[in-house]
Amino acid sequence: MEAIAEAARELVAKRDAWLNPPDANPEELKRRTLTNLYNARPSWLAEAHRKLDAAVFAAYGWPLTLTDAEVLERLLALNHKRAAASQE
Numbered sequence: 001m002e003a004i005a006e007a008a009r010e011l012v013a014k015r016d017a018w019l020n021p022p023d024a025n026p027e028e029l030k031r032r033t034l035t036n037l038y039n040a041r042p043s044w045l046a047e048a049h050r051k052l053d054a055a056v057f058a059a060y061g062w063p064l065t066l067t068d069a070e071v072l073e074r075l076l077a078l079n080h081k082r083a084a085a086s087q088e
Contacts, residue, residue: 004059007052014048 019032037045057064062074 001059003055004052007048007055011048011052014044018045 015034015037018037019034020029021032024032054064057066060074062071066074
């Protein structure tokens with residue numbers, strides 16, 4: 001959990017620094033939106049997300065090579081398992 005928390009804190013700090021740089025003028029700040037950031041997808045952002053993904057995958061004990069479909073299948077299976085356990 002600590003690895004996930006640390007990766008998430010790092011991601012948020014980097015995004016916040018990009019969204020609100022101390023020397024930015026009001027016009028520049030208007031252009032600095034999360035949508036514009038994620039559309040541009042700079043390498044530092046991709047790397048921060050990669051670290052967060054790796055921490056989450058490690059917490060689940062999953063390999064990093066899973067496809068999006070495999071991740072969704074595993075999450076659905078976990079959801080069904082937990083739902084069944086809560087009915088007992």
